[in-house]
Every structure is written in C-alpha cells, then in structure tokens.
Amino acid sequence: MATATAFLLLPTLDGCSPSSSIFQTSVNPGGIIEVPENQIKDTKLKIIRPAGWQYDIALHKKEDGSLAALLLRCTHMDNQLAQASGGYICHLHGSRFNMDGKVIKGPAEKNLESFPVSKDNNGNILIVVKNFS
Amino acid sequence: MKNWLLTILISGICLAETSAQTKTNAQNLVFTNEDSLHQGISKQKTIISGYGSAFYQRDEVLKQSKASLERVVLFVGHQFNSKISFFSEMELENGLVVGGKEKGEISMEQAFLKFNLNSKQYLVAGLFIPRIGILNENHLPVNFNGVERPMVEQLIIPATWRELGVGFYGKSDRLPLLYSLAVMNGLNSADFSHGTGIRDGRAEGSSAWANNLAISASVQYNPGNFRFQVSGYAGGTVGLSKRGADSLKLNSGAFGTPVYLAEANAQYTNGPFQGKILFANIYYPDADKVNIAYAKNLATDAYGGYAEFGYDCLYHKQKESSLISFVRYEYLNLNATIPAAPKGIYDGTLKQQHLVIGLSYLPIPNVVIKGDVRLMHTGPQNPALVINPPPNALPYKTNNTLINLGIGYSF
Numbered sequence: 001m002a003t004a005t006a007f008l009l010l011p012t013l014d015g016c017s018p019s020s021s022i023f024q025t026s027v028n029p030g031g032i033i034e035v036p037e038n039q040i041k042d043t044k045l046k047i048i049r050p051a052g053w054q055y056d057i058a059l060h061k062k063e064d065g066s067l068a069a070l071l072l073r074c075t076h077m078d079n080q081l082a083q084a085s086g087g088y089i090c091h092l093h094g095s096r097f098n099m100d101g102k103v104i105k106g107p108a109e110k111n112l113e114s115f116p117v118s119k120d121n122n123g124n125i126l127i128v129v130k131n132f133s
Numbered sequence: 134m135k136n137w138l139l140t141i142l143i144s145g146i147c148l149a150e151t152s153a154q155t156k157t158n159a160q161n162l163v164f165t166n167e168d169s170l171h172q173g174i175s176k177q178k179t180i181i182s183g184y185g186s187a188f189y190q191r192d193e194v195l196k197q198s199k200a201s202l203e204r205v206v207l208f209v210g211h212q213f214n215s216k217i218s219f220f221s222e223m224e225l226e227n228g229l230v231v232g233g234k235e236k237g238e239i240s241m242e243q244a245f246l247k248f249n250l251n252s253k254q255y256l257v258a259g260l261f262i263p264r265i266g267i268l269n270e271n272h273l274p275v276n277f278n279g280v281e282r283p284m285v286e287q288l289i290i291p292a293t294w295r296e297l298g299v300g301f302y303g304k305s306d307r308l309p310l311l312y313s314l315a316v317m318n319g320l321n322s323a324d325f326s327h328g329t330g331i332r333d334g335r336a337e338g339s340s341a342w343a344n345n346l347a348i349s350a351s352v353q354y355n356p357g358n359f360r361f362q363v364s365g366y367a368g369g370t371v372g373l374s375k376r377g378a379d380s381l382k383l384n385s386g387a388f389g390t391p392v393y394l395a396e397a398n399a400q401y402t403n404g405p406f407q408g409k410i411l412f413a414n415i416y417y418p419d420a421d422k423v424n425i426a427y428a429k430n431l432a433t434d435a436y437g438g439y440a441e442f443g444y445d446c447l448y449h450k451q452k453e454s455s456l457i458s459f460v461r462y463e464y465l466n467l468n469a470t471i472p473a474a475p476k477g478i479y480d481g482t483l484k485q486q487h488l489v490i491g492l493s494y495l496p497i498p499n500v501v502i503k504g505d506v507r508l509m510h511t512g513p514q515n516p517a518l519v520i521n522p523p524p525n526a527l528p529y530k531t532n533n534t535l536i537n538l539g540i541g542y543s544f
Binding site: 021085 | 182208215220249251252253255272400401402498
C-alpha cells in the first residue's frame with residue numbers, strides 16, 4: 001500500500017526535489033535578479049527568493065521552452081501565494097492562479113504580476129525587477 | 134583570565150571591523166536598491182472588496198419555499214508597510230437586522246493584523262479563521278460547489294469558525310508543504326446545543342471566555358495535482374472561574390473539560406476533473422458532565438465525511454467561463470457515541486446522509502450561478518425526545534428533497 005502510494009505521488013513531485021525547489025539570491029544594483037541557467041535545467045519551476053523580499057518569484061519554464069517570472073503575491077489582498085495543483089493558491093480567500101499566473105478562481109480579478117525575463121551572454125537568466133511597483 | 138577576556142574583546146573588535154570593511158560599495162548599493170524595491174512592494178494602500186450569496190430553497194416535505202440574501206460580506210484591508218497589514222470581513226446575514234426579532238445578523242468574520250516575518254512565514258493576531266477543513270478558510274461561494282455549504286463543514290467543523298488569538302503560518306522550502314499553528318480562546322460548553330455539535334459554543338470574537346484556551350494545527354502537502362491536509366483542534370470548554378466550574382462539577386482551566394476535533398482531507402484537480410474527500414471527528418469525553426451541568430443532550434463522539442466529484446464541461450473550450458457538474462455524498466452522525474442514559478438520549482435524526490447533485494456556472498471566475506438537488510435521509514425520530522408536540526405536527530419523515538438555486542460573487 002505504502003509503495004503504491006509512493007508510486008502515485010513521485011511523478012507529481014517534479015520540480016520539488018529538496019535541492020532545487022528554492023533559489024535564494026539578491027537583487028543586483030541594476031534591479032536585476034540573476035539566476036544561473038542550471039537552476040532551471042531539470043525542472044519546470046524554480047522558486048526565486050530575493051533577500052529581504054516578502055514575496056517569492058516563480059520562474060516557470062513553459063511548454064515552448066520560454067521562461068516567465070511571476071510575483072507570488074495575490075492580486076486580491078497581497079497575501080503570499082503557495083504552490084498548488086497546476087498553479088498557485090492564496091489561503092487568505094482562496095484565489096487560485098494557473099501556472100501562467102492567470103486567475104482561475106476568485107476573489108482575485110487580476111492576473112499575477114510578471115517580470116521581463118532575458119538571458120545574458122553567459123547563459124544566466126535575468127529577471128528585471130527594477131520597474132517593480 | 135584577564136588575558137582571555139582581552140583576547141576575546143580584541144578578536145571581537147577585529148571581526149566587527151573586518152565585517153564592516155568587507156561590505157563593499159557595491160554591496161551597499163545592493164542593500165539600498167533592495168530597500169527601494171521594498172518601498173515599491175510596501176506601498177501603503179487600502180483595499181475594499183467582498184463576497185455575497187443569495188438563494189432560493191424548496192423543501193419538499195414541508196412544502197415550503199424560502200429565499201434569502203444569505204450573505205453580504207465586506208472586506209476592508211489596509212497595508213501599513215511591507216510587513217504589517219490589516220484584514221477584516223464584516224458580514225450581514227439574511228439581509229436585515231431588526232432589534233428583538235429573529236432576523237439576520239451582523240458579525241465580524243475576520244479582523245486581524247498580519248505580520249510578515251519573511252516570504253514564507255507570517256503571524257496573524259486578532260479574530261481569524263484557523264485552518265481546519267477545506268471550507269473554513271476558503272468559504273467564498275465561487276470556491277465551493279453547491280448552493281449550501283457541505284453539511285459536514287457546518288455541523289462537524291462549524292465553518293465559518295473564527296476565534297480570537299494568534300496564528301503562525303508558514304511553508305516549507307524543500308517540499309510543497311504548508312503548516313499552521315494557532316492559539317485562541319476556547320469554546321463555551323454552556324452554549325453547545327443538541328443537534329448542532331460544537332457550533333453554538335463559538336464566541337466569534339464576542340466577549341469570549343478566555344480562561345479556557347484552544348490550540349489548532351495543520352499540515353498541508355501539495356504534490357502535483359493533489360492536496361492533502363490534516364488538522365486538529367484541542368481546547369477547554371469551560372471558561373468559568375474555578376469556583377464557578379466547581380459548583381457545576383466541571384473541570385476549569387486552560388484545557389479543562391476538553392473537546393478535540395481531528396480532520397483530514399484530500400483534493401485532486403487535473404484539467405476538468407476535480408475531487409475532494411474529507412473526514413472529521415469530534416471527541417468530547419466529558420459530555421456526560423456537561424449534560425448534567427447544563428441539562429443538555431450532547432454526544433461524546435460525532436463524526437462526518439464527504440466525497441465530491443466534479444467535472445468542468447467548458448474546460449476544453451479554453452474560455453474564462455466554467456460549468457461544473459458535480460455530485461457530493463455526505464454522511465454524518467452527530468451522536469455516534471452518547472453518554473449512557475439518562476445522561477444522553479440517542480437522536481436518530483442526527484444520523485444523516487445527503488446526496489447533492491448540481492451545477493455551478495461561472496461566467497467569470499468571480500461570479501457563480503448555482504443549482505442543485507439535495508436528497509436527505511436521516512434515522513428515525515426518537516419519541517423520547519418529542520416533548521409536547523403541537524397537535525398539528527406532521528409525522529417525521531426520514532427522507533426529504535431540497536431544491537436549491539443560488540447566486541454568488543466575490544471580488
């Protein structure tokens with residue numbers, strides 16, 4: 001029974017392995033967060049935790065290989081979001097967002113805030129948060 | 134000894150100096166930059182939002198219909214800075230409050246200060262809703278199927294259950310795991326009533342006895358499409374002074390005459406499919422003493438559970454709207470174990486089954502139109518509990534059908 005349960009759950013833990021779930025970093029003077037490419041090489045989702053911030057950023061690799069960076073702050077009442085099936089959930093009032101940050105359950109009405117993502121010549125992923133408000 | 138102290142002092146000064154020297158201009162810039170970004174995050178703001186619902190219900194046994202503006206709830210939140218914010222929910226039930234009449238009620242559903250400790254942990258203090266069950270935290274009408282809330286989460290878990298206290302919430306770095314721990318005022322056994330479990334013992338922030346306390350804790354694990362949760366509650370139910378409690382032969386103190394509630398649930402969401410199961414159990418070992426003290430008929434054990442399956446018929450249309458057809462089966466027994474007579478009398482009507490079949494149409498995620506049929510079956514009425522029945526009373530029927538229509542919104 002235990003083996004069957006483990007078998008059932010293991011495939012769903014992609015991106016949640018102990019060593020790869022959170023990447024702690026800081027924002028550089030230019031308002032950019034640098035993330036080494038290998039941080040998201042073997043996973044579809046990386047949680048970025050900038051030092052001192054009250055919210056994490058979800059760095060999500062889409063089906064087409066492109067990257068999106070979403071601020072995990074509920075657009076309803078600014079509560080921190082948690083990962084949930086197929087996206088993110090706010091436990092304060094139950095708002096849900098899909099992996100692309102789109103609202104799928106209220107009371108939130110606005111999609112999650114996203115940051116521009118690019119790559120530098122060294123292959124580092126750059127999340128631009130300087131215009132964040 | 135003096136040399137040792139001198140060495141430690143000098144080492145400390147050197148370390149502090151080294152540390153200060155190694156903080157480069159660039160690092161100072163980083164901190165400054167982050168601080169300015171925090172200012173962006175922490176912009177002061179006040180938010181007003183809310184939710185509400187209205188329903189029509191037809192009772193086929195009573196041949197009676199009713200309609201009510203069930204709830205209108207106003208949220209007001211204010212963010213003082215990036216770390217401290219305030220949340221409140223004020224609720225008007227059933228549309229009207231008239232002094233001295235059985236009408237609606239105004240109450241605070243929540244009113245608490247939230248202190249962010251970091252991006253994964255926070256504290257709340259005030260009137261808040263502990264994480265017990267599914268619906269207690271997420272009780273907005275757009276977030277559950279059926280016009281009525283699940284019966285188990287009304288009668289076993291008395292949602293929306295809020296008390297005054299302090300709660301600590303967090304999530305794990307290494308696993309998709311959330312946890313909570315809360316301390317709050319306890320329930321009041323003097324207000325427990327037959328047929329509603331512990332529901333009427335809630336203080337809901339209104340002059341609660343606080344000699345007795347309660348703790349609740351939860352762990353939630355969210356692997357992939359699943360969500361598992363276990364939660365528990367333990368608390369004293371006698372808030373009287375020792376003298377008052379002694380006169381009623383009840384145990385007082387923080388956890389005197391305790392009540393325990395344990396709950397486990399699992400949810401699954403995958404594309405158009407959604408499912409959930411929940412089981413909850415109340416254990417009240419001193420129910421016999423409370424029954425004698427207050428002339429009540431409370432159970433030692435009560436339990437209930439439900440399973441629900443839903444399918445979003447519009448999921449593959451890739452539209453904003455959804456049409457969820459669902460079926461939910463509930464089983465509950467509010468007197469699973471009762472104190473031996475004459476301290477407790479069995480009531481078959483509190484052993485219930487409910488089968489709910491219905492539709493939820495959400496044209497947008499914030500608005501829902503609902504319709505369902507609830508087939509209800511209970512055990513037989515115990516004639517020993519029927520005192521002075523009115524001459525025109527109808528015989529008790531163990532089966533009933535309720536037809537529900539409703540609307541709900543949240544924003």
